[in-house]
Amino acid sequence: MNAPLKSPPKRHFPVLVPAPREMLVADYYGQEVHLDGPAWQRNDFAHPEFRLDWTTLEFTHRGMIEATADFFVDLLSTSASNVANHFNAFRRLKTLRAFRLWSHSVILLNGNDLNQSFFYEARDVAKFSRGELSHLQRWYRFCAKREGLGGQPDQRQHRRCDLGRLGPEGCRGTDPRSPRRPAG
Numbered sequence: 001m002n003a004p005l006k007s008p009p010k011r012h013f014p015v016l017v018p019a020p021r022e023m024l025v026a027d028y029y030g031q032e033v034h035l036d037g038p039a040w041q042r043n044d045f046a047h048p049e050f051r052l053d054w055t056t057l058e059f060t061h062r063g064m065i066e067a068t069a070d071f072f073v074d075l076l077s078t079s080a081s082n083v084a085n086h087f088n089a090f091r092r093l094k095t096l097r098a099f100r101l102w103s104h105s106v107i108l109l110n111g112n113d114l115n116q117s118f119f120y121e122a123r124d125v126a127k128f129s130r131g132e133l134s135h136l137q138r139w140y141r142f143c144a145k146r147e148g149l150g151g152q153p154d155q156r157q158h159r160r161c162d163l164g165r166l167g168p169e170g171c172r173g174t175d176p177r178s179p180r181r182p183a184g
Contacts, residue, residue, distance in 0.1 A: 016062060017054040018069035028080035035073065042076070042083060050084050058094045061103050067143045074142070086139070089132040096121050 020036035027033050031043035040052040052072060059065045068090070075083055093099050098118035122128040122136065 014060060015055055015058050016060060016065045018065050021069070021073065027076045028078065033076055035069075040072075042080070044080070044084070047084065052083070052087055057090055059103060064103065064143075067146050068139065070146065071139050071142045082135075085131065086135045089128070089135040090139070092122075092126065092128065092132065093118075093136070095126055097125075 017038040018035075027043055029043060033040060033043060038053065038055050040054075042050055042052065044050055054065065054069075057065075057068070059068065072083065072086070075086060096118050098121050102118075119133065119136070119140075123133060128136070
């Protein structure tokens with residue numbers, strides 16, 4: 001007699017790391033950062049042990065990992081002190097059901113779109129802090145601009161992602177007086 005199936009079998013998805021960047025980037029402090037391998041060592045004198053370990057994010061989508069790596073290259077050169085907080089917020093992404101449905105779809109062509117639903121879940125279910133939501137919002141906007149420009153993140157685009165549709169508490173920065181701007 002067959003035993004009943006208690007849960008579906010686990011699927012194993014390969015965890016990706018970003019492709020090596022050909023250049024060394026100078027961070028906000030003027031120090032070079034090596035952008036290759038599964039972990040990028042950051043030049044933080046207060047916390048020398050902190051590094052960007054891409055395997056902890058468990059991203060399984062090549063476009064997502066490359067866009068996120070481009071985001072961190074930009075962040076290292078403009079706001080190096082915020083890199084650790086941003087990266088820690090990304091580590092929590094894998095706990096969101098909406099994000100897992102998008103990134104671990106069995107048939108990639110039938111996968112869900114990565115839209116604002118993961119902001120709802122992050123705020124209401126996973127109880128992300130305002131700071132974490134702000135970090136995810138900044139990343140989401142960066143990726144939306146990158147996608148709209150055909151993968152060229154260093155050009156400016158005048159179209160904005162409107163994340164103000166999330167309700168009265170919204171997904172805005174730490175300043176509660178920050179205005180919401182309509183998409184345009």
